[in-house]
Amino acid sequence: MNKHSVKGRAKVVVGKVKAATGKALKKPGLVARGKLEQAEGLVEGAMGDLFAKAEKTVKAVKRTVTKKARAAKRTATREASAATRAVRKEARAATSTLRKETKVARKQVSKAGKTATRAVKKAAAKATKRR
DSSP states (O other): OOHHHHHHHHHHHHHHHHHHHHHHHTOHHHHHHHHHHHHHHHHHHHHHHHHHHHHHHHHHHHHHHHHHHHHHHHHHHHHHHHHHHHHHHHHHHHHHHHHHHHHHHHHHHHHHHHHHHHHHHHHHHHHHHHO
8 A cells, every 4th residue: 555545545534524524414515525525535545556556567577577687697698608618619629630730740840851851961972972
């Protein structure tokens, strides 16, 4: 209950008292004012009830939106984590492949260097024999 509901209920009671007093004293003006005040009280009470329902609805919507936002955040976090894991896995695979290729290339360079060294020594030996 909010202040409008309380005020409305109070006006209804006051209006009933005025109307009853007017009937007892045989004053039609007081009876009319009492009935008018009752009507005002009913309207204000209904307005208060409407405000209360609107407030409850707003709170319910807020709760729902908050829940959905939290769920969306959790989903986005999970998806981002999954994407990060996938990128890391790809990076590890690429690094591993690069290491293997580098190892092979080093062996080939070393082999080529040894072959070149042998060829140079052989050529130097031939040149020395020819003199």
